[in-house]
């Protein structure tokens with residue numbers, strides 16, 4: 007089968023790999039129909055996630071058709087259309103019992119990290135009963151694949167960790183797919199203002215169309231002054247960091263109001279400076295979280311009912327043989343006007359766009 011393989015920082019290749027086989031009785035093999043690229047894959051490519059080793063098939067997002075199940079998979083069978091969650095968990099260990107599925111002792115974020123992932127024709131999904139969700143045959147693949155990672159991330163690591171309440175002033179730093187997913191999640195809690203901050207005017211424009219009330223381009227280094235001016239020098243109630251670099255963490259800690267919540271979403275490859283000398287008296291809460299995907303089923307119900315429309319996050323479409331082009335497009339999002347790029351597997355003829 008064709009698969010996208012990581013060969014160390016900056017190195018990716020589309021290669022022929024053996025089709026995966028069932029290793030444990032709780033596994034399923036899924037034939038991928040649609041996958042996509044996450045900002046986390048870009049961090050892996052930069053070398054920010056050293057756990058990802060040379061030779062790993064990347065990807066933790068996908069929709070597909072069950073090809074085969076292990077003897078202890080109870081809820082899925084060959085032919086089922088499924089959503090693959092980035093988190094596959096045993097459901098029984100100490101951390102699973104605390105609903106921290108991302109920290110499962112034998113599971114968690116494995117796909118495209120410590121085991122081969124979804125940017126391939128087939129993937130082995132461990133703990134299939136918890137890692138898969140059944141999809142109606144007619145549900146749109148592109149809408150569904152946004153539920154593998156980015157929507158639960160925006161909801162859990164952004165809106166829920168930030169404890170967004172009606173009337174809050176919320177700032178989201180980073181208008182990439184994850185920041186935009188956080189925006190969609192935050193809106194469900196009726197904030198008074200959503201201030202979106204990014205370097206990319208196209209993404210800021212999209213954020214406006216998704217309901218951001220203010221857009222701040224931080225390219226001139228003046229984001230903090232702008233946000234303070236917009237908030238009568240008081241700062242924001244919730245600051246969501248959705249980039250993963252020291253500069254954007256710093257913006258969050260400089261705009262947070264007393265009593266505010268800073269929710270870090272970004273994957274960081276370098277330490278940041280925490281200004282406790284200024285913040286110790288500010289009654290702030292700082293959260294970090296690896297998405298647990300505990301909200302996936304709830305978000306899926308919203309997509310099924312039409313109350314959430316994540317397909318609008320898709321800007322570009324590719325087929326698996328073009329996946330290196332898909333990476334180049336996503337990595338150069340500002341020039342390409344890219345948001346989420348989807349990759350169809352299965353029909354391997356180049357895409358007509």
Ligand SMILES: NC(=O)c1ccc[n+]([C@@H]2O[C@H](COP(=O)([O-])OP(=O)(O)OC[C@H]3O[C@@H](n4cnc5c(N)ncnc54)[C@H](O)[C@@H]3O)[C@@H](O)[C@H]2O)c1
Pocket residue numbers: 044045046047048049155156159163179180181182183184185203204205206209224248249250251253254270271272273274295296297339
């Ligand atoms: N915590 C989790 O479980 C989890 C899950 C998924 C993704 N993530 C992380 O979320 C982050 C966002 O993911 P994404 O897919 O949207 O990535 P992305 O790379 O598409 O988006 C990042 C955005 O940040 C903007 N940006 C870069 N530097 C900036 C700066 N100095 N000021 C303002 N904006 C700046 C870019 O223009 C871009 O729009 C990544 O770090 C990703 O690894 C975390």
Ligand SMILES: [Zn+2]
Pocket residue numbers: 044045046066092155156
């Ligand atoms: Zn992701």
Ligand SMILES: [Zn+2]
Pocket residue numbers: 095096097098099100101102109110111112113
């Ligand atoms: Zn567990």
